[in-house]
Ligand code: 0WD
């Protein structure tokens with residue numbers, strides 16, 4: 243084939259096609275997903291919510307922050323405050339889809355179909371999940387290290403997808419080295435250096451970093467015939483009042499090791515840009531602002547990466563990732579899930595599991611430890 247696939251954001255390729263389903267699993271082999279880019283509609287923000295310093299939910303944008311462009315060579319010290327001005331979210335607490343479900347209950351009228359008549363569905367969407375779970379799906383054809391477990395429940399016609407921590411991920415979390423623990427703080431510290439609480443103020447690097455706080459967007463879109471509703475955490479927005487409407491005004495902040503050699507540049511393009519692209523492309527966040535830091539955690543340069551240019555940046559890399567492979571795999575995975583997860587029952591979980599170099603497989607669990615739709619949600623959605 244000589245025609246280049248269309249990688250322009252949110253434009254559709256023609257004729258959806260699918261891989262023939264294998265008898266049990268779904269393959270993640272790249273070659274199977276090299277076809278036209280699937281329809282991916284421009285994501286629309288349908289709402290947002292905030293989590294405060296104690297992880298309490300608010301159906302509003304109180305935790306929104308505003309980007310203040312730093313100096314190109316700012317010398318931010320990311321280690322500052324790690325010992326004495328850092329409150330870390332307890333990551334052993336698994337919140338599953340709870341915050342999204344709270345948002346859905348508070349905004350049902352925006353989502354539900356045509357009154358009480360006809361349709362057995364409560365929501366007008368096929369899939370409800372976190373953006374981060376979809377990111378993992380997009381990158382699976384290129385992932386060689388970490389597998390995943392995704393729990394799926396069909397309830398009133400909608401599929402809810404919630405991650406389950408793998409044994410390997412739990413071991414890694416419980417055995418993190420002190421150096422790694424501190425490096426996880428650096429990303430949040432960079433946010434503090436570049437974000438203000440309102441449009442008239444400036445960042446406060448002397449304040450406390452509290453990772454319980456979050457601002458999340460809720461977007462609706464469609465991937466081929468899958469109507470998606472998902473939420474993702476947004477770092478900040480353009481503070482210009484004339485900036486485009488969300489999600490186009492949002493900015494994703496990242497830190498990354500400074501690039502000193504051609505080998506490091508190549509690895510950055512092949513691995514890091516893939517993750518950055520997948521995460522921000524999904525909700526329609528148009529740019530990533532990256533702080534490149536040295537080994538001592540000092541940001542030496544800041545650079546902006548438009549999402550729309552990432553797939554061009556990588557074209558010189560041999561055997562590099564392709565957006566179309568990511569999107570087609572995600573699309574086929576969702577079709578696979580629809581075909582398997584047929585029993586509409588809030589206490590049934592279809593557990594999809596994947597390890598690199600293997601096919602996606604699944605198992606079925608009734609009233610098990612894996613059930614994740616809370617009673618308060620099921621009751622309110624049934625009445
Ligand atoms: O299993 C998970 N990943 C769960 C995530 C389970 C339950 C809840 N969450 C939620 C939290 O409520 C959080 O607010 O994750 C939200 C973020 O969701 P997302 O946007 O779908 O996640 P993702 O795209 O993976 O991460 C976005 C940011 C990260 O920033 P970087 O620049 O490192 O990608 O959210 C943060 C992190 O700052 N983050 C998390 N925050 C809380 N809990 C989590 C997490 N499990 N994972 C990433």
Ligand code: CA
Nearest residue numbers: 477494495496
């Ligand atoms: Ca970030």
